Amino acid sequence: MNTDNNAKVPAADPFADERLKRTHFYPRAAQLNIRDAWSAWNGYKFADYYYDAEYEYFCVRNGCATYDICPMQKYFISGADAETMLNRMVSRDITKLNLNRVTYLCWCTDAGRMVDDGTVFRLGADKFMLTCGSPSLAWLRKSAFGFNKLSIIDMSDEIAALSFQGPTSCEVLKQMGLEGIDSLKPFNIIHFPFGDSGGNRDDKPLMVSRTGFTGDLGYELWIKPELALDLWDALYAAGENYGIQPFGEAATNMARLEAGFIMPGMEFNEALKTIHFQHDHSPFELGLGWLVDFKKPHFNGRKALLKERDARPEYTLVKLDIEGNKPAEESHLYSDKRCNHEIGYVTSAMWSPVVKANIALAMVKTKYLQGDIWAEIYYVKELRHYSKTVRCTLQDKPFWAPARTRATPPLAY
């Protein structure tokens, strides 16, 4: 049993303090990271890809694949005031969230600018888990000011979490013995016995939520660190005949863009990390107006958001289908082909291998959304620089949204 992978770093290592932390799945992940392609997330060593980014992306679309989300931030918020406090912080109505349900939401500054987005799990009447991409302890404490019957615990290092995505994911969990997993609805949570708890049916250390960041059928698995490697091994044994493969940040970024999901640092700048007052974003700008519930009691940023809703935001995040096959990375957008009048910019772009389309997310000035949109694309071929201007078409729906993502039980893979 491996409880602390960091202990393996030799004591004599003079750079020990500088090395990145290792996640609970590191021993397995490192073995499979054949290309030594690492990046970092919240202080953790984190795979960019393991073997081939595009291959891993296809595993998500074609078979199944795991994504180590240990570095994601996780907070337990519990106590009699927990619900009221969270409801005061986030813009969605958390009182409507039932037990063993998960919801996607965001929270804003008083000025109505987005601090971060994340998910909240209702684990009990007075117990919630909040997950998000960036450390949020300070903001949670600040938001908890005045609420006394409350505890906020940073569980980020204490929970091992693995995202498990792809069309065969449900089948593999079934093979792993998770009885009834196929009746788990999107955004629902279920607990299972695992490991030593086999005999004791009340001990259910494995939590599974039908959530993910790929737009495909998928689950997230949550367990205590002591059982992390056992979980990995059980999953990989069950998945052997179903194309299981770890995937990293590169493939995640492809999948989430096809699903139309936003990424901090790409689509939005977290408000608390933004120097210039116009460089952060409101939920309305990001197309997340549906996360803002004005019918519920007062919440952070309500007044500013109400004002913005009525005035319409200056920019709106849109999905674009772009002519040709050159990804419109960092492209500027214009209302005319001659590129005289700039109306926006691309935030993320890629060639989508499954859809066979040149797709992008982009910020476009709201008042120009009805007219033509042209992208000026720069690309390099054998060190020679080229540019071209191509037409963009607005898309309402995600580029990739197979029926299996929502169906319960999931459709046959």
Place this chain on the structure above:
Amino acid sequence: MKNYDAIIIGAGHNGLTNAAYLAKAGLEVLVVEKNDYIGGAAASREMHDGWVYSSCSYVCSLMRQTIHRDLNLTRHGLLLVPYLGSLCFGDKGEVLISYTDPEVEYNALRRHSPHDADAMFRFHTDLGRYAQLIRKTLLRTPPDPTSWRPRDIKELLWLAKEFWALGERELYEYIRFFTMSAADFLEDYFENDLIKASMASPGIIGTALGVQSPGSAYILLHHVMGDVDGNIGAWGLARGGMGAVSSAIAGALQEHGGEIRCNAGVKQILVENRQAVGVMLENGEELHAGIVVSNLDAKRTFTQCMDKNDLPEGIYEKAKNFKIRGSSGKVNIALSALPKFTGVPENHYINRGGQVFAGSLESMERAYDCWKHGRWSDDPFIESVIPSAWDPTVAPPGKHWMSNFVQYCPSKLANGPWTPEQRDQFGQSVIDKIERYSPGFKDLIVHMEVRTPFDIEAEIGLTEGNIFQGELTIDQLLFNRPFPGYAQYRMPIKNMYMCGSSTHPGGGVSSACGANAAREILMDLKRSNTVPEDDCYDE
């Protein structure tokens, strides 16, 4: 009785593509298909309980991305998945492993020959240059070099410009390349026998040429010029088998109101006053249409589905002499487990992709010698892939199916017609060979389907079972395909067209022939064009 705007004969992928674009332009179209399933050679069929074979064509790389995108084939269920890893086995059991990562690939080649590892860069650069030019012609109608019509002159000038862009020295090389053998072409780059054999293998696939035959260098190019998402030379599997390509195109066709009728083989194309007016089905039923489009190969179309007297002089002979020779067989095998290959590590990225049992240039040529003498090869060349290792939908979990493409196998044997016994012996020669490289392989076999060129012709209708609907040699390419003067999809009979691989740009699951033909038809009907321009990565 209903009078269609167009009847397309044969629901292979090109016929369906052609029909989809005509339907998209508002025409009332009907596709008639002799089999009880669609797809022709691009079909997925459950031939054994739980095993879905791509019975004929088995991988995809020439499919025009722009057509995939334009017809929304993804929405109609098509997912193309690139596969990794490729093994090439030599005569002495030595194995060359190919990797997708360039650094890893370089190291692997160096283990066989440091010289060749270096030469590979120049090889791919040259091949890439040649492929780039041909690729640009795929979704264009070839010009008629003897015509003075402005359109043909314009297209000829475009072609000339593209050729000139190669530069003078490369132009000479390119012209040489079209008539070279794969073996001679490779001689200029490589020293290692296994590397040569591995690189030469695409030069013979589907053709009745040997590695030493002039013209096989172009075949090599034809097989490697495709791409998957801009990865030139990459190969993909259609999720659910090659039938997923056909069913997705059929979905697009039906979305635009087109109809498909199965079990409706065509006995004859009806001609009145030198105009095609419809088809007579094998059951005697007559169907009428403004135009008739044949997706059958040129030989079958003119020598079997038409009255010789309806044809202008010389066409029957041209069709009769059209070079369309059967040279390949197919053995589809259901396996109870993944086969293990001697000398290949337990690396699941590479031990389950494609396998090429190439041997050496000498043994490939010897295999060809057998074909010349009307025998199947004693020691056949086999190109295999195990799609189930990548696609969870084509075999039960943990079980696999292996596609084996075999050269050479004649459509007629020297000692008489094919019999079921001889077919089994041919299949046996294939599994005997695989067993040599994978001891225990035979014990894994659950079910096996052996297809000789004779069987392929009988079922699919491809003359002699030729996968390209006619050899891809320079006398039958571009403005010579299928016959000089008839390369623009219009046939000698008014209102009759061809849209199959017998037309430019030839064989492969590309949808290009069908789309190009649709563009010409719509032009004749003065309808607005629905066929998109190609979307090359090279621009």
